Amino acid sequence: MxxxxxxHHKTQRLEILNPEGFADPALDPxxxxxxxxxxxxxMVELRAFDERAIKLQRQxxxxxxxSVLGQEASQLIPAxxxxxxxxxxxxxxxxxxxxxxxxxxxxxxxxxxxDDRGTVFPEGNRDMTFSITVGGHLTLxxxxxxxxxxEKKNAVVLAYLGDxxxxxxDLHEALTFAGMMSLPVIFLIENxxxxxxVSRKKQCAAETFAxxxxxxxxxxxxxxxxxxxxxxxxxxxxxxxGREGRGASLxxxxxxxxxxxxxxxxxxxxxxxxxxxYWAKRDPLLRLKRYLESLKILDEAQNQEFLxxxxxxxxxxxKAYEAxxxxxxxxxxxxxxxxxxxxLIEQRAELEALLExxxxxxxxxxxxxxxxxxx
Numbered sequence: 001m002x003x004x005x006x007x008h009h010k011t012q013r014l015e016i017l018n019p020e021g022f023a024d025p026a027l028d029p030x031x032x033x034x035x036x037x038x039x040x041x042x043m044v045e046l047r048a049f050d051e052r053a054i055k056l057q058r059q060x061x062x063x064x065x066x067s068v069l070g071q072e073a074s075q076l077i078p079a080x081x082x083x084x085x086x087x088x089x090x091x092x093x094x095x096x097x098x099x100x101x102x103x104x105x106x107x108x109x110x111x112x113x114x115d116d117r118g119t120v121f122p123e124g125n126r127d128m129t130f131s132i133t134v135g136g137h138l139t140l141x142x143x144x145x146x147x148x149x150x151e152k153k154n155a156v157v158l159a160y161l162g163d164x165x166x167x168x169x170d171l172h173e174a175l176t177f178a179g180m181m182s183l184p185v186i187f188l189i190e191n192x193x194x195x196x197x198v199s200r201k202k203q204c205a206a207e208t209f210a211x212x213x214x215x216x217x218x219x220x221x222x223x224x225x226x227x228x229x230x231x232x233x234x235x236x237x238x239x240x241x242g243r244e245g246r247g248a249s250l251x252x253x254x255x256x257x258x259x260x261x262x263x264x265x266x267x268x269x270x271x272x273x274x275x276x277x278y279w280a281k282r283d284p285l286l287r288l289k290r291y292l293e294s295l296k297i298l299d300e301a302q303n304q305e306f307l308x309x310x311x312x313x314x315x316x317x318x319k320a321y322e323a324x325x326x327x328x329x330x331x332x333x334x335x336x337x338x339x340x341x342x343x344l345i346e347q348r349a350e351l352e353a354l355l356e357x358x359x360x361x362x363x364x365x366x367x368x369x370x371x372x373x374x375x
Contacts, residue, residue, distance in 0.1 A: 011211040011252075014234055015224035019282050021290025029233040033297050039080060039228060040288050040298065041306050043072040046096050047285060048310035049105050052318065053095075053112070057263045061322070065112050066093045070258030073284035074190050074225035076100045078158060078251075081235045087144045087157040089128040089137045093190070097160060101125055105317035115327050126155070135161060135168035138187065142174040145185035145248070156242035157185040164195025166209050175250070179216035184242030186235075186249045187218075190225065192257035197270040213250035225253030226284040229291070256282075329355065 016027045031039075050069055056062040068075050075096025079088055082101070090097040095108045102122035110118025111130065121127040131137035141159035148155040165171065166189050178185050189209050193200045206212060213220025219241060223234045231253060238249035256279035260267045292298035333340070333348040340348075 011208045011214075011220055011222050013208075013222040013224075014230045015227050016229040016233065017224075017227045017287050017291055019287060021287045021294060023229060023291060027229075027233070029229060029236070031229065031232055033295075036288075036292060036297060039077060039232070040285075040292060041310075042076055042080070042100060043228075043285055043288065044306045045310040045313055046072050046076055046099055048307070049099075049108075049314050049317070050095070052314050053109065054259070054263065056109070056318070057112075062109060063112050063114050064262050064264050066095075066262045067257075067259035068093060068096045070279060070283065071190060071192060071225070071255050072096060073228045073231050073288070074188075074253040074255045077228060077231045078160075078186075078188055078235045078253075081232065081239060082156070082158060084122070084124045085126060085153065086155050086239075087126045087128070087141070087148070089131055089141055089144075089158070090160045091134075091137075091162055091165070091190075092130050092132050093162070094130055094160060098127070101127055103127070104320075105314065106320040109318070109321040110324065113321075115324070116331065117324065117327060135165040135170035137161075138165070138168075138170040138174035139177070141185055141187070142177045142181075142183060145178065145183035145242075146181055148184055149181070154243050155184065156239055157183075158188060159185065160188050160190060162195060163189060163191040163193070163200055163209060164198065164203065165189075166212065167195075167203050171212075175213070175216040175218055175248070178248035179218045182245065182247040184245070184248070186238045186242065186251060189250070189252045190255060191252050192255050193275075194257055194261070194267070194271065196261045196265065197267075199270075208252060210250060210252035216248075218248045218250050219246075220250040220252070222252045222254060225255035226279075226282045226287065228284060228288040255284075 014027070016023050046068065050067055053062060053065050054067060057065045071093070075094070076099065079097040079100035082088060088097060088101060098108060099105065102125065103120070107118040107120045119129050128137070138159055138161060141157050145157040148157060161171065171187065174187065177183070191200065191209055195203055208222045210220040210222040221234055224230045234251055238251060241247060241249055256275070258276065258279065289298065289303065330348060330352060333344055336344065
């Protein structure tokens, strides 16, 4: 058969809200009014926090920060759909996912200030810490899903990844295992079009990321990630599939990273402004707002109240973050091993002695290198 006659796998694409905020009546999931308002409120609060976090970093009050501007729907809604008993593993761009699960903004700020006291999750949640290593958490997600299946507790696992991580071997291994074992895991690709400065077109020859699922016996679908209703509907179906024992899902959420990759990046050096203009018209907040207004669920007075409350909430969280005392440097040695190895114990003792000298004599003490000190 000539190669040009081979038919490639096509993948279903889900979009319910158009850019003007009008829903396709045949696809509208009819989400309850209270749920829609809660999602919208949280998205407003997330955007307010994101804007302030950028300013804090620029003022030297926060470390490097990865913005979620333009990705509020793909960040927040999938995690919002989970139960506390479900597992969630976000990427480093996971502030919205954590917020949907009840984590306070003050703790997100601590994390991005380099303080591990920020890894505080609501009691009862099954949340894992930010995955800084690109793709390294995907096989872990498959393992958690296998454990959930063996426990027969009807839990699902949600693992976020970016379009860049979809090119890593970790996803291949995780999908192979998830497909073979029919695991209740959801791999959610936030396709924000750029893996730092590498465009989507330069990292994958497939028509969609979602169609990668076909080769593993996994359900795959492409979703408009800036469409709150489509994200909610696709996520609810993926969760049902997992709970009913119908296997793993791969969701590709098409969105756009409106800000820089992180505050250490300058995206204007590699992205055309015309792309930003195009995606600004598909703003997930604006689309959901227009939809709620069309249903007369939201009016301008209520929207302004949401905005004011969001600013007040962020003010309170920033004050709480900056009220934390300085972290103890010795804490870096804690919670690394069930039983600390000798080298770690000796390193901690050495740093403790140096800190004691510094406090006693006011010295500025440089920690000597430790290479070759232990067998």
